[in-house]
Amino acid sequence: MSxxxxxKLYATAEHPCSYLKDQQASTIFIDPAANLDVNVYSALSELGFRRSGGHIYRPHCAxxxxxxxxxxxxxxxALTRTHKRCLKRNSDLTITSTAHPNIDEHYALYERYIHARHSDGDMYPPNRQQYIDxxxxxxxxxHYIEMRKQGKLIGCAVSDRLSNGLSAIYTYFCPxxxxxxxxxxxxxxxxxxxxNLGLPYLYLGYWIRNCQKMTYKSEYQPFEKLIDRQWVLGAS
Structure with a gap:
């Protein structure tokens, strides 16, 4: 695509890696002033880029x-027995999708989640503006996929709809x-x-073989890995 x-691409300075000990990380990101649309964003996802707020980026470590x-x-x-049990356990939830969530309600849940699950991560301590950004x-x-139990918000999956799939951006839930x-x-x-939408892929972001925090991604089989700019069926 022209x-x-x-x-234009820009690169961050090196900084400590959030996932691998004693490693330095760097990121390239698309010019924030670029006039992007969903089709370009989708094409960038095919090349391994992800979104965080208004930034489209990918790792670029030396x-x-x-x-x-x-x-x-x-x-x-293909669903496994574990997946089927998970779906059955949550069959009592009401699932809705909105592009305009109640920020007060959602931030309160996000804040609890970060404090309980990610107090050692980059997003700690959480604050409302950080959540919005x-x-x-x-x-x-x-879209914010809301999971409710008797009307109470207990979970949310933030998901981007691309022209070639959905991109799982982030999930937070009641700890x-x-x-x-x-x-x-x-x-x-x-x-x-x-x-159901007839879209071919769900993008799960980045996977690191030796990172415990990311092993869960390999349970969704088959999955494809981007290797040397080619998507290939991968094994965990």
Whole structure:
């Protein structure tokens, strides 16, 4: 696409990697002033880029290539027994999707989630503006998939609709609802949603073989990895 060839790229300075100990990381990102649309964003996803707020980025580390883009070809996806149990456990939830969530309600849940699950991560301590900046999308293709129990918000999967699939941006949920496996349920729901929409892929972001925090992504089989600019079926 000619639009991609004209895009300007910028690189961050090296900084400590959030996932691998003693590694330095760097990121390239698309010029924030570029006039992007969903089609260009979709094409960039094919090249391994992700979205965080208004920034489209991908890892660009000098001495490491551990971060690998992965996606699920949803029509070939096969539910395991674990997946079926997860869907059954959450069959009592009401699932709705909105582009305009109640920020007060959602931020309160996000704040609880970060404090309980990610107090050692880059997003700690959370604050309201950080939450808005992290998930806000000026392209207008973002949906907040709300999971409610008797009207109460207990989970949310933030998902971008691309021309070639859905992109799972982030999931946050009530940290006391441990038996529901809401993180797993969120991915399964997005796979089913992509299937129903006739979209071929669910993009899961980056996967690192030796990172415990990312091993869950390989349970959604088959999955594809972006290797040398080619999507290939991967094994965990």
């Amino acid at each position: 639009e991609l060839a004209n895009l 001495d490491c290539a551990a971060c690998i883009s992965v996606r699920v070809p949803v029509q070939a996806f 992290f998930l806000n999308n000026p392209l207008g293709c973002t 006391t609802q441990t038996t529901r496996s809401l993180g797993r349920f969120a991915i399964l729901h997005q796979i089913q949603k992509a299937q």
